[in-house]
Amino acid sequence: MTQTVVNKIAVSEKYTSLFQVNRELLDEGSSPLLNRMRDVAIKRFEKVGVPGFKNEDYKYTNLERVFDKEYRPVFQYEKVDVDLNEVFRCDVPQLNTFTVLLINGWFYARNQQLSGLPDGVVAGSLAQLANERPELVQDYLNRQAGLSDDPLVALNTAFAKDGFFLYVPDHVVIEKPIQVINLMRSEDAVFATQRNLIIIGKNSQAKVIFCDHTLSACDFLVNNVTEVFVGRDAVVDVYTIQSQSNNANTVNSSFFKQAENSNLLTGTATLHGGLIRNNLKVSMDGEHAEAKVLGMSFTDKRQHVDNFTNIEHNKAHCLSNQLYKNVLDEDSVGAFTGRIHVARDAQKTNAFQRNNNVLLTDSAKMNTKPQLIIDADDVKCSHGATVGQIDEEALFYLRARGINEPDARLMLMNAFAHEVIQEIRVEPLRDRIDELVDKRLRGELARCHSCDRS
Amino acid sequence: MLTIKNLKVAVEGMEILKGINLDIKPGEVHAIMGPNGSGKSTLGNVLAGKENYEVLEGEVSFLGEDLLELAAEERAKKGLFLSFQYPVEIPGVPMVNFLKTSLNEHRKYKGLEPLTAGEFLKLMREKKEMLHLDSQLTNRSVNEGFSGGEKKKNEIFQMALLEPKLAILDETDSGLDIDALKIVAEGVNALKSPERSTIVITHYQRLLDYIVPDFVHVLYKGRIVKSAGKELALELEEKGYDWIKKELA
């Protein structure tokens, strides 16, 4: 047996024994809806363990390294000694949104009351609402994640206690975006598990913005799962902005299930963070559904960002469009795997994918891999990937007009990102992201805490 | 204004310019003609500061300074302008941002305050009108999707905004329709002054009817093989380059 295999078992066992030791604590205060999933889930996790390089889906990202560190799990809500509503000052400027805060994976107890949400909309803590409104939760919770083979999704299910919950009944439009600010704050290394559930009814509309931040620079390990159900004719936007300290490591798995004629736009912007793995699955389960899936990352130092997408075209006449762009500086590493699966009966499918990357140094590295599995015959699919440098001709053109080299480079990188940014449908958010990206590229975007080690 | 002495330049290990000598005084217009591939654009690019060219020998002084020592952006700010033969498309960089940054960099260099938004728009409007430039073009990304002629007009538009001391126009006439050619030439002539000089690279006499050169040079295989007055352009139009090639043989 090789060293890495021994290691892998040891790493995985740490988490299974964490589960056994805390079994009662996990159940305590949690709805039976959550508790009944745990045993099956931990078995699932145990079977595969923490994925290492040998796992085909994780071949570009070694998670053993970050799972191997010592963390304190947060299986109970911990009181926060400051008012987070006051403390939270970050570079994502305040948008006019409904805002909720989560802390170390838990719904913050002193969240301000959300007022002005349309009638029938339920938003708040999953732990609380699974207890109080099980009828809203039971038909959805784990209905997507439970089908996943991913051991880390199973690990989330085994440990899940709280997270953000949103229920929008049929025929309701929420104009104002809902901003969910996920904060990590601790004096010691923490392992957090957050479980989000978003249900958007028929013909309804909602926009959710997740912002991931750290308020201290400790080692963090965050294992998130978000399930989103997009009803028939619904229009849903889900944006995620990742701006954590480089000591924070995140696995973020999102599932989207789309009913007939629904329209989804989801985008992930990664600005800062140590090791980040985003798993994203869209199941197009009704005809004439449309999904636009966007991603961009700006990395430097030893950051590692891996996006893994899986678009399942299960029904005919659907359209999916993926656009991922990355700018990699210094020794950072990126990966993109884009899977498109067109099921046998999903005729007239349109599925497109593009991944463009700019490497700013010789030591930055990008792995990109499309995976098209097409079982229908009448489909239009395309994919394209590029890994290149800044366009020298364009750079010369700008410089020949008196624009100095650093500014010219910035202009070109902003332009590169702008193709993704312009797709954002929330206009003020689009402008803010433009600013954030510009700041990030200038190196002016302060990490929430600047004492990174990496 | 500009003095080039025995300039030898290689691209990708191949010697393209094999000893260029040229002296341009303030207020002069020089035309450079010559067969395809003779090195005209290479000369323009080297003067503008493109980096992947290797200067093997020679010197260039621009307004008394060693031009080859300066970065491309410094040359631009000192007043050297190249109108590109093939302007590059830059998707995602809005024309307005680009022009404003460029203009304000030039102003900063001269110790002037940046233009206010209002002043900038006014200036842009004036120059667009002068060149009959479709006002929508400035709402797009730099050169993106511009027609061949629009790209050329856009070069002259930038020149009109930046008011360079030495403009090098690399085949600005190609791709322009007859009316546009006249308008562009008027734009160039509007800048004409005893302090400003122009190098016009062209294949056709037609442009030189509007922008009248003081000298016409023939660049052939990396060397200036003939220099004369404006009548040389007419002669070339009529007879082609064969007679010159024969003279050299």
Ligand SMILES: Nc1ncnc2c1ncn2[C@@H]1O[C@H](COP(=O)(O)OP(=O)(O)OP(=O)(O)O)[C@@H](O)[C@H]1O
């Ligand atoms: N980057 C490059 N790599 C290799 N060869 C080059 C490069 N740039 C120019 N050349 C070569 O140098 C020679 C001169 O090119 P240049 O573009 O200067 O010609 P030109 O006189 O402007 O021609 P035209 O009238 O067709 O525009 C050509 O043979 C060309 O192929």
Ligand SMILES: [Mg+2]
């Ligand atoms: Mg040329």
